[in-house]
Amino acid sequence: MSTVRPATTAYDCDVLIVGAGPVGLTLAMDLATRGISCRVVEARPADAPAHPKCNTTSARSMEIFRRLGVAQQVRQAGLPADHPGDIAYATRYLGHELGRIAMPSWSQRHRGEDRALDDAWPTPEPQHRISQLYLEPVLRTHASSVLGVRVDSDSELVALTDRGTDVEAGLRHPGTGERRWLRARFVVGCDGARSAVRKAIGVKLHGDDNLSRTRSVFLRSRDLKARLPRASAWMTWIINGERRGNVIALDGDSLWLCHCTLRRDEAFGAVDTRAVIDQVLGASVDLDVIAAEDWTGRRLVADRYRVGNVFLAGDAAHLWIPYGGFGMNAGIEDAVSLGWMLAAVIKGWAVPALLDAYEAERRPIGEQVSRAARQLFANQQAVKLPDALEADGAAGERARRDFGATLLATEIQQFNPVGLNFGIVYAGSPVIAYDAARLPVFEIDRYVPSTTPGCRAPQVQLRDGAWLHDRFGPDFTLVVHGELQSAAVFRVAAQRHGLPLTVIDISAEPQVVALYDQPLVLVRPDQRVAWRGQDLPANLEALINRVRGVAGRDAAGEARHPVSTGACP
Ligand SMILES: Cc1cc2nc3c(=O)[nH]c(=O)nc-3n(C[C@H](O)[C@H](O)[C@H](O)COP(=O)(O)OP(=O)(O)OC[C@H]3O[C@@H](n4cnc5c(N)ncnc54)[C@H](O)[C@@H]3O)c2cc1C
Structure with a gap:
């Protein structure tokens, strides 16, 4: 009945996942709940923390975590339950407020006390504010301790050979240089933007390479909360003529992520971290820099998501500017789209051709969402800054009021992404x-x-x-x-x-x-x-x-949908 070769014990595992970021861990959880033997290899040491860059877990991702039995733990690890979820706009963090999109804290939402933009979304799992710093350990614990997935730290993929019947992966311990090999039936590269898997299979990224450049600083400061002249927010966008940026509350207390966007004429090497932080904050605040990372906002999508028995998911397959908060979330949906297909083929109730559907389904979504994120970025940039934005007196107040109103009318789309969540x-x-x-x-x-x-x-x-x-x-x-x-x-x-x-x-x-x-x-x-x-x-x-992946001329329905989905934004 099936042309599928059953899994044999000759493999170290059926599916080898490269990268224990949120996408690799989600794929591991999905496969494990389907009874598939999988293993994750991760270059970082076990005690190396994740970067706090991503701070929004979408409602769709929360639905996926609910199915995988980890939604509750993710909720508990996010921003404290009573911390406001507001998105604020200000000239400087300690400067003038330009406006805010009110979003309730998790406990207010839970008690049904406060109305939110996303109240009417058809889901039991609203979007959740949690830093990647806290999300990854929750997913990793669930994958390994609850679902029994083996996650090997200190294991960097350095070589890959697809032999048709299996894939051999060469791994190196980054500290000792020691090498070893693993054999799997399939390999999935969830190894992020610089994906070694993507390079090994000769896949290229295409799109727009440099939309913006940002230095993201992970910092500790007690002063920042104490000196805030207005109500707390989860995220505060900073807009002024000198420096754009963004300040995100990570733990609701002393940990912050401060994005400092470079001007077109600035180079990363010439930027003084403390100076750009001060420009975003609007004052010199007592703080410690924990880590700083430079990144370029892009819109890039891989030309293939699959070559033979090797697949790409998450940032390994697509990268875009984090407007709309959908980089990780799209990757999480890649993972579960691929997970059931791999499981079906490995279990033998689907034929290997089913796996072709992964790229056919997910690559157009990578293109679509990347264009949506670029559009959100362009919309915000297009709101013209008035000269008097930071001026004192009535002229300044009027400028801030008018600018704030235009900005909010533009930005509401970014923070009400119901279509991005459910309309794909x-x-x-x-x-x-x-x-x-x-x-x-x-x-x-x-x-x-x-x-x-x-x-x-x-x-x-x-x-x-x-x-x-x-x-x-x-x-x-x-x-x-x-x-x-x-x-x-x-x-x-x-x-x-x-x-x-x-x-x-x-x-x-x-x-x-x-x-x-x-x-x-x-x-x-x-x-x-x-x-x-x-x-x-x-x-x-x-x-x-x-x-099940068996194509046939007389199969029910047409092979391709006859009408287009309309233009991407
Ligand atoms: C400033 C900023 C804000 C963002 N905000 C959001 C947001 O709000 N919402 C959202 O959805 N997305 C957001 N993103 C994007 C999000 O962070 C990424 O899309 C997400 O981290 C991708 O997850 P991943 O698992 O694919 O890759 P990664 O998180 O990059 O994980 C890849 C893993 O693979 C490991 N690895 C790499 N190479 C190897 C190798 N050779 N061998 C073994 N292991 C390897 C790495 O150590 C890492 O652990 C943001 C990004 C930035 C820069």
């Missing part, structure tokens, strides 16, 4: 059975739930308070109302092909039926709609083969 659609997948309906057009801040194949299955709360996605099975799920007879036939056909299927009957849930407007909706293990119908397709076998 796979438009050209070979393993999705599209129908004649037009796909929803992607917009950063707009989302209309849809069961159109390629969309995230609509999430909705049930009458007993539970959420629909929590009822989905670990693999495919058929969501049914009315057509129970057809569902029974579907189940038998799925069994014949070894396709693991959970059937859930939503007939007694009117609000779900309203969203799931067709009586049969087939949802994949990554919560994407694979197919829907009023009744069984004319060729049920062909449909089941399509979603």
